[in-house]
Amino acid sequence: MSSSSSSSSSSGNSGNGNGGVYGGEYEGPSRSRPRANNEAWPEHFVEALAAQVAIDASRIFGRLAAAQAIVNVFQVCRTWRAVSSSDLLWHRLSRRIWGRTHLLHDTWHQEYIYRHRTAGNFRNRITTHFTLHYDPADVDDPDDPDAHTCRCLALSDHYLACGFADGAVRLFDLHTRLHSRTFRPEPRDRLGRFSRAVSGIIINDARLIFATLDGLHAGVPGRAFHIWDGNTEQLTFVGGALTDPNSVLAWHTLAELTELVGRVRVTNHESAVACTSQRLMVFDLRNQGVILHQEEPNRGIIVSCFDVWNDAFVVVNNRGMGIVRRVSTLQEVCRFNVRLQRGLIGCINGGYALICAGGVIRVWEIEQRGGELLREYLYSLRERIGEVNALVADDRHVAASSGDGSIHLWDFGAQWGRHFEICSTI
Secondary structure, eight states: OOEEEEEOOOOOOSSSSSTTTTTGGEEESSSSSOOOOOOGGHHHHHHHHHHHHHHHHHHHHHHTTTHHHHHHTTTTTHHHGGGGHHHHHHHHHHHHHHHHOSSSSHHHHHHHHHHHHHHHHTTTEEEEEEEEEOOOSSSSSSSOOOTEEEEEEEOOSSSSEEEEETSOEEEEEETTTEEEEEEOOOOOOOOTTTTTTTTEEEEOSSOEEEEEETTTTOOSOOOOEEEEEEOOOOEEEEEEETTTGOOOOOOOOTTTTOOOOOOOEEEESSSEEEEESSSSSEEETTTTOEEEEEEETOOOOOOOGGGETTTTEEEEEESSSEEEEEEOOOEEEEEEEOOOOOOOOEOOSSEEEEEEETTTEEEOOOOOOOOBBBOEEEEOOOOOOSEEEEEEESSSSSEEETSSSOEEESOOOOOOOTHHHTTTTT
């Protein structure tokens, strides 16, 4: 029940992470240029203007550029600077730019600064690596070879949930990095060695929901999707033919280690995206699984690299092209090249795609920025962690489980880089 830090790292990128890389278009006001009588502008107008300038900067140049843009607005005069004390302004910017709807800090101003700093760290590879530990005695059967195999990961603001092949879900506190609790499913008959393996976890800071492989089984034709009401815990829909062509392979997953048959991810607006290696579809969670979009990519899909973040999803095709698209419209946001290797696994967060192969986690920036489509590889995390079973990321943390049973955590909010300076002026 202890944790150990193995490294801290930062990249040698010349960018300072504060939007300066993109911020040339948002230069501050000239002191030699005569100013209009800005003192007479209504405060609510200035607040709306400041918000729009920041939002536009984030759309065109990326989220980190918003801070420099709004600093330039505040420099116009003392009246405009006073708008910086409006928590409603920072609430709006935190929601629109960082996707935050609830506070982790005392004010929305502090929340915005925290998000900006952490995103700057993520872009510049300023992170601390930890290996998480739990009591080896915390298993039902010490001789079970699957008791220490983590196959599923999920993050919330305060916890990391790890789902194991023996059906256990272990919860780690992200602040202390200590093992907090263990949850296990109710005993029942087993259909195969991996029938009780945890195959899905949904977590927030108030609720943990997980399912085992035999509870989310796709081996029966016409029963690809199961939808539950999260409040009543009642099953509301069973149906769908997405996995029908793979139903025989799906039965083998209960007893054998096989490739993933399919994967499903929930978005932030009551829809879900699911895929197999041949098909992809978006369906409505509120309306009996009504299909909103579907397609059959002609180059196939690497299922283990598919992931969703809010209204965006990423797929990697069989020719090594990673593509990020909008869930609501299927519009392409960007694409990037992936070196095809055995055992690829991937995930995304609000600004980055992460793909692991050969024990190396590589990172690409995926923010929508102007008309730029093809994105360049940014960096790889320094730690080599061997074969990976699961990978997950949010805006602060990256977590991975290795084939040797170890659980790795990277924290991009544990230290501040040079982009700290810009935050002191907003």
